[in-house]
Amino acid sequence: NAGVTQTPKFRVLKTGQSMTLLCAQDMNHEYMYWYRQDPGMGLRLIHYSVGEGTTAKGEVPDGYNVSRLKKQNFLLGLESAAPSQTSVYFCASSYSTGPLNSPLHFGNGTRLTVT
Amino acid sequence: LAKTTQPISMDSYEGQEVNITCSHNNIATNDYITWYQQFPSQGPRFIIQGYKTKVTNEVASLFIPADRKSSTLSLPRVSLSDTAVYYCLVGDMRFSGGYNKLIFGAGTRLAVHP
Secondary structure, eight states, X not given: OOOEEEEOSEEEEOTTOOEEEEEEESSOOSEEEEEEEOTTOOEXXXXXXXXXXXXXXOSSOTTOEEEOSSTTEEEEEESSXXXXXXXXXXXXXXXXXXXXXXXXXEOOOEEEEEO | OOOOBOOSEEEEETTOOEEEEEEOTTOOTTEEEXXXXXXXXXXXXXXXXXXXXXXXXXXXXXXXXXXXXXEEEEESSOOGGGOEEEEEEEEEOSSTTGGGGOOOOSOEEEEEEO
């Protein structure tokens, strides 16, 4: 039982390049989330999904797209990377029964640098 | 959404008890209080959750006064491994998808010294 796995762990992109971050969970969770964390700041929600085939915007969705084709996977895409997207990206998942007694499970993050 | 205020940083020494207070003056009736812990280079991890009075688990205790306008996370006898950032979250936890409405602030950076 690996929990939430994020790949890659590190990536350096040039401005304008594209990439996809992969999040996989093996806990059969319905809900999945993508956050970004910048130095000295908390986590900000980018996009989330309440189930296979569904996605929704979070607090800071601009410049990102997501897909949830399979229940266990949640992909975060950057179509044209910008230096402002340099950050640490965290994926999380949770059960659908509600956050009460159903905590978020986080991956260990992807550190992305855009030059 | 209830806004939370925590100290930016705290220092402690091994073996001491650490209390981190979170203010949430506009907490709503259905809001719960949840604390997460984040170690360097890792994602946050759930510590404890409560609604009122006192909650205790194997890691920490959570004290919530009757007016619920603040809460205190208590870590007994801290060790070096408790050095981390601690986040206080307040929100309605009863319904599915509640996490999309919760806000992780900057948290409290706790440093435990030998």
